Amino acid sequence: MKKIIIGDQIIKSFGEGDEKRNVLDGVSAYINEGEFVAVMGPSGSGKSTLMFALSGTDGINGGKVAVDGRDLSEIGENELSDLRRTQMGFVFQQPTMLKHLNILDNIILPSMRGNRRNAADITKKARALMKRVGISELEKRDITQVSGGQLQRAGICRALMNSPRIIFGDEPTGALNSQSAEEIMDLLSEINAEGTAIMLVTHDAKVAARSERILFMRDGTLVSDLKLPKFDRTNLEDRIGKVTEKMRELRI
Numbered sequence: 001m002k003k004i005i006i007g008d009q010i011i012k013s014f015g016e017g018d019e020k021r022n023v024l025d026g027v028s029a030y031i032n033e034g035e036f037v038a039v040m041g042p043s044g045s046g047k048s049t050l051m052f053a054l055s056g057t058d059g060i061n062g063g064k065v066a067v068d069g070r071d072l073s074e075i076g077e078n079e080l081s082d083l084r085r086t087q088m089g090f091v092f093q094q095p096t097m098l099k100h101l102n103i104l105d106n107i108i109l110p111s112m113r114g115n116r117r118n119a120a121d122i123t124k125k126a127r128a129l130m131k132r133v134g135i136s137e138l139e140k141r142d143i144t145q146v147s148g149g150q151l152q153r154a155g156i157c158r159a160l161m162n163s164p165r166i167i168f169g170d171e172p173t174g175a176l177n178s179q180s181a182e183e184i185m186d187l188l189s190e191i192n193a194e195g196t197a198i199m200l201v202t203h204d205a206k207v208a209a210r211s212e213r214i215l216f217m218r219d220g221t222l223v224s225d226l227k228l229p230k231f232d233r234t235n236l237e238d239r240i241g242k243v244t245e246k247m248r249e250l251r252i
């Protein structure tokens, strides 16, 4: 199995002098092509920091992160930002969207920057994605005129605009009611089944149970790497049970 991203002994510290603290203290983690990985752990254990390190969003203080075998510390700022834009998509708890733009324009905005495709192609792609996630009729709406679940679907469309190889998500269902959360997870599971790798930070066993591997963090270290069989709707309850049991064992 080809690894897209490899983190080797990552150190990430915050603060200066006596206040200096390793938030990631020698974490080694990888993501395979097309894999669905969840990251769990107590609040403050370093889950989001790991995601930001592996995606090259934030620099690291020690160790190495390589994407497709290329050490990110040896890539210039522009190339790194191109790599992130073309290979990675990001979905957060609350999609950050501009209030004065409608849903469609918010989805296409990041693709308009530094892209060789023309506006008509970009708009066509956005409309196809909106249709796919079931929000076609909302394109002219303001971002304040849609539900949380609809806004998250728009956020997923935006993340998929450049057909990324991997989507990073930080609690993408954290602000949603349980039905919307399940619909968003169905959508992410479908996207993964089509070949896009996913790395999701979550506190929710139901969300993590969709993945095929769970990285458990504690105090800036990786304490367990749990493999689950590939997701299948019929075994979800069983998987949730396995995740919950592991969380109990690790006291998370």
Ligand SMILES: Nc1ncnc2c1ncn2[C@@H]1O[C@H](COP(=O)(O)OP(=O)(O)OP(=O)(O)O)[C@@H](O)[C@H]1O
Pocket: 014, 015, 023, 041, 042, 043, 044, 045, 046, 047, 048, 049, 050, 201
């Ligand atoms: N920019 C920063 N400056 C200083 N400390 C930071 C910064 N970002 C994160 N931290 C600290 O690093 C630690 C890990 O943060 P991180 O957000 O990775 O944790 P987490 O496991 O994702 O937590 P949560 O589940 O609460 O989101 C926390 O103690 C946090 O306060």
